[in-house]
Amino acid sequence: MTDVTTTRGVGGGVGTDAGRPDGVPKVQGRFGFSSDAFAEGMLWGRTLRSPHPSARIHGIDTSTAEQIDGVEVVLTAADVPGTPTFGLEHADQPVFAADVVRYQGEPVAAVAADHPETARRAAEAIVVDYGPVEPLVDAEAALDADPIHPDGNVVRHIRIVHGSPDDVTGDVVVECEYEVGMQDQAFMGPESGLAIPDGAGGVDLYISTQWLHVDRDQVAACLALDPEQVRLTLSGVGGAFGAREDVSLQVHVCLLALRTGRPVKMLYSREESFFGHVHRHPARMRYRHHADRDGSLVKVEASLWFDGGAYASSSTAVISNACSFAAGPYRVPHARVEGWAMRTNNPPCGAMRGFGSVQVCFAHEAQMDKLAAALDIDPVDLRLRNALEPGDRIITGQRITGVAPVRECIRAAVDLPLPTVDADGNVAPVTLPGGTGRTADAEHVRRGVGIAVGFKNLMYSEGFDDFSTASVRVEVGPDDEVTATVHSAAAEVGQGFVTLAQQIVRSELGVQRVQLRPADTVIGSAGSTSASRQTWMSGGAVQGACDDVRRAVYERVAERRGVALAGARREVLRLDAHGIHHVDQGWVVPLAEAIGDEPVEATHEFHHANTEPLDEDGQGDAHVSFVFAAHRAVVDVDPELGLVRVHQITTGQDVGRALNPRQVIGQIEGGIAQGVGLAVMEEIVLDGGRIRNPSFTDYLIPTALDMPVVDATLIEQPEPGAPFGAKGVGEPPTISSTPAVVAAIRAATGIDLRRVPVRPDDIALA
Amino acid sequence: MTELDTVGDASVSYGLRINGRDRAVQAGWLGESLLYVLRERLGLPGAKNACEQGECGSCSVLLDDVLVCACCVLAADATDSDIRTVEGLGDGGRLTDVQRAFLDEGAVQCGFCTPGLVIAIHDLLDRRPDADESTVREAISGNLCRCTGYGRILAAVAAVQRERSGD
Ligand code: FES
Ligand code: FES
Numbered sequence: 001m002t003d004v005t006t007t008r009g010v011g012g013g014v015g016t017d018a019g020r021p022d023g024v025p026k027v028q029g030r031f032g033f034s035s036d037a038f039a040e041g042m043l044w045g046r047t048l049r050s051p052h053p054s055a056r057i058h059g060i061d062t063s064t065a066e067q068i069d070g071v072e073v074v075l076t077a078a079d080v081p082g083t084p085t086f087g088l089e090h091a092d093q094p095v096f097a098a099d100v101v102r103y104q105g106e107p108v109a110a111v112a113a114d115h116p117e118t119a120r121r122a123a124e125a126i127v128v129d130y131g132p133v134e135p136l137v138d139a140e141a142a143l144d145a146d147p148i149h150p151d152g153n154v155v156r157h158i159r160i161v162h163g164s165p166d167d168v169t170g171d172v173v174v175e176c177e178y179e180v181g182m183q184d185q186a187f188m189g190p191e192s193g194l195a196i197p198d199g200a201g202g203v204d205l206y207i208s209t210q211w212l213h214v215d216r217d218q219v220a221a222c223l224a225l226d227p228e229q230v231r232l233t234l235s236g237v238g239g240a241f242g243a244r245e246d247v248s249l250q251v252h253v254c255l256l257a258l259r260t261g262r263p264v265k266m267l268y269s270r271e272e273s274f275f276g277h278v279h280r281h282p283a284r285m286r287y288r289h290h291a292d293r294d295g296s297l298v299k300v301e302a303s304l305w306f307d308g309g310a311y312a313s314s315s316t317a318v319i320s321n322a323c324s325f326a327a328g329p330y331r332v333p334h335a336r337v338e339g340w341a342m343r344t345n346n347p348p349c350g351a352m353r354g355f356g357s358v359q360v361c362f363a364h365e366a367q368m369d370k371l372a373a374a375l376d377i378d379p380v381d382l383r384l385r386n387a388l389e390p391g392d393r394i395i396t397g398q399r400i401t402g403v404a405p406v407r408e409c410i411r412a413a414v415d416l417p418l419p420t421v422d423a424d425g426n427v428a429p430v431t432l433p434g435g436t437g438r439t440a441d442a443e444h445v446r447r448g449v450g451i452a453v454g455f456k457n458l459m460y461s462e463g464f465d466d467f468s469t470a471s472v473r474v475e476v477g478p479d480d481e482v483t484a485t486v487h488s489a490a491a492e493v494g495q496g497f498v499t500l501a502q503q504i505v506r507s508e509l510g511v512q513r514v515q516l517r518p519a520d521t522v523i524g525s526a527g528s529t530s531a532s533r534q535t536w537m538s539g540g541a542v543q544g545a546c547d548d549v550r551r552a553v554y555e556r557v558a559e560r561r562g563v564a565l566a567g568a569r570r571e572v573l574r575l576d577a578h579g580i581h582h583v584d585q586g587w588v589v590p591l592a593e594a595i596g597d598e599p600v601e602a603t604h605e606f607h608h609a610n611t612e613p614l615d616e617d618g619q620g621d622a623h624v625s626f627v628f629a630a631h632r633a634v635v636d637v638d639p640e641l642g643l644v645r646v647h648q649i650t651t652g653q654d655v656g657r658a659l660n661p662r663q664v665i666g667q668i669e670g671g672i673a674q675g676v677g678l679a680v681m682e683e684i685v686l687d688g689g690r691i692r693n694p695s696f697t698d699y700l701i702p703t704a705l706d707m708p709v710v711d712a713t714l715i716e717q718p719e720p721g722a723p724f725g726a727k728g729v730g731e732p733p734t735i736s737s738t739p740a741v742v743a744a745i746r747a748a749t750g751i752d753l754r755r756v757p758v759r760p761d762d763i764a765l766a
Numbered sequence: 767m768t769e770l771d772t773v774g775d776a777s778v779s780y781g782l783r784i785n786g787r788d789r790a791v792q793a794g795w796l797g798e799s800l801l802y803v804l805r806e807r808l809g810l811p812g813a814k815n816a817c818e819q820g821e822c823g824s825c826s827v828l829l830d831d832v833l834v835c836a837c838c839v840l841a842a843d844a845t846d847s848d849i850r851t852v853e854g855l856g857d858g859g860r861l862t863d864v865q866r867a868f869l870d871e872g873a874v875q876c877g878f879c880t881p882g883l884v885i886a887i888h889d890l891l892d893r894r895p896d897a898d899e900s901t902v903r904e905a906i907s908g909n910l911c912r913c914t915g916y917g918r919i920l921a922a923v924a925a926v927q928r929e930r931s932g933d
Contacts, residue, residue: 017872019869019870020869020874022877023868023869023874024861024865024869026874026877026880027861027865027868027869027874027877027880027881027884028812028852028853028855028856028859028861028865028881029811029812029813029851029852029853029880029881029884030812030853031877032811033811033814033877033878035811035814035815036805036811038806038809068772069772069774070772070773070774115773115795116802117773117795117797118772118773121773185912186912187876187878187912188814188816188822188824188876188878188879188910188911188912188913189814189816189876189878190815190816236877237876238814238816238876238877238878239875239876239878239912239913241912267815269818270816270817270818270819270821428898428900430900430903430904431900435904493876494875494876494877494878494913495875496875662871662872662918663872665872665917665918666872666875666913666914666915666917666918668915669914669915669916669917669918670875670912670913670914670915671915672915673912673914673915673916674912695817695819695821696816696817696819696821696822696910697819697821701910701912702915703906703907703908703910703916704902704903704904704906704907704909704911704916704919704920705903705904705907706907707903707915707916707917709917710915710917
């Protein structure tokens, strides 16, 4: 563990591998996840969902269900007291379907009963009279199809015209169509929550989510309550990855609790979880790249069709990202991009790690390899030649004012050593493609190497006033130790913000003992744990609160000592290892003495720099900051069986500054696992709008045997304007790892793969 | 009252032996899994419920020293067994070497998979102290983790192996 000392000589500050405050309870099984929540006398809630992707509802009969022993209440759309719909950006999704259902799994009714099995049986006993309708399941066909929702089938259309795309062509042109399947976030902790009525018409909800305050606002609107009557507290979150940004059971469980007057717990099974949250948008993308003979990109043309499923969720922002980053982290003087987020009767899609960049990165990186082949240039050299640099513009016309170490990322990924082949040719059978179960013939196995580069934005874009609130309170405990307490509504979903919050306070105030209050809606919003934004935004809020606390302490000491702070040209007091130090006079007041029995507390609201909406040509300074990464993958393929094992992934990642290097590595390895999953195994298989594989038996995520060795280089170039110079690190590993793996499979097999995940058939039957 | 069977019609009371202590289950429904009974009736939520289909290992416990998925065992069927859960590890709240290594190596993120992995790794290292890396990967391949990509978990296993062998 690196141990950098902080202001007052305390350990565990910014830049160290400080340990997680929730680590011990987590390894002991004592950490309280939302699925562990319990209240005396609680009921169990259960949702009834539509088996049809598209249907009219002619009637619902709940009478049998209501008569079952132990059933307390059965609710349908008629029981929703407030706004009948909810949604992250547009309230277009019914709490319960009333007259139509638009996707398989849409909630139709909910039940509360004294045992989960009773609740399940009661839900099954509800009789719904459906009139099935032919579902609309193709995003492009949706453009001319009859609207399946009053808001129409086009959720958002964006057009980017950059430079003079009509006036230029390249010497070399490559074009192709690509497809990305529907990926699931597949967090481990299932959706769950406990709602407790407060007896005065309001409700307390203990919930795993990514953003407490938007959940609260949606619940309050649907329940016709004031926001103050709905209090949310974050319960332990078992992973999120975007899937907890939308409301799932929040409204249902609160409604059941208020109607029964009793605590109600809801917990999705894994199968229900596949129906209960949004997924990554499947995409169809047509690309045409133009380049000069020397390999300089001239123009990129793309049309992007993203299937948003039945409801809007965050589709508008996802398609905006897809368009902004459609050309990749390269200098592209001319571009024309059309992006469509469409409504269909497929499962709703929204946020997932990488948010729009993942899909286009798969396509633009395949294009770069095609271009390299057409030009007979090394794929790495082609990328280095075109790599964005600080001061360049991306295709939305925005100039990069921060750091952009694209070349450094590429070089780091390709400079790390390739895996050695065992001299005797001995390989453990479990490490062959397919593992021990379907052992590939070692002699047929071919190795391939591929690289890819990607980028995306940090924080919210297009003029969204994104902010985070945090308070820090410093007091002297009964044992005479100074203690700091941080309060923030930032959702800890596993990423480690709680660790950073402690580190920041230690560094800023030199207080070793830092406690964290539970995240709740008592304090102001911290914004969402998404868009790789909490390190910057809530880190900035904690740092700002520390600043305010320090200033208040200085003022207190100055007043007691008769020192004038106002008007001083330079620093008069300084917090150092011994306390508050007068820079010229040399005296010191220990921090504990300065605080005494009057705690100091400050609340800070942190905003990032303003952004602006995109104009009609898709141009504008819409993003706050950008983050880059490159990946090199080494794969082994058995071409006859179509089986792939990813052997090694090396990466260079732009991190600004690593505030906790060990946690950064954890994010990189975990993000790569999801990228590998999308490359070779993860897909929600749809058939006429129906999910065919809603279980971990059939939806496969990488196991310890599937994961390659990961070797990462952190590129540390502090980002101007970012607290501590740090960039968020969660998403980049998931963006270019997928295309790197597919490039390696192409290299091993010579097959022109245009779709992820790559299935055994795509190789064996090619 | 309807014709339907109710859960209450099939309830029984029985005893389980968990972490060396006898525990009584009062009027539990016969269909309840060991996982449900541990978590919801006995206040032992350490074993987790990520799939309840035997696919993820988050509910791993030891049944007569055999690693099982508690979601796939009927509680009323385990009355003659010695059950050990993550709550029974360590001595008086002290961390085991595996738990300590998870913290030191950064193997914990959301932590949902962690109790199951800790149990599975204790089991593995008790049986195969010198397991090589591919053996370790295979042994924990029934424990899904969505956050870490397993890199830090494998590092934690290696750290315990080094420490136990006195390196
Ligand atoms: S919960 Fe038992 S194996 Fe997943
Ligand atoms: S740490 Fe989250 S599932 Fe493993």
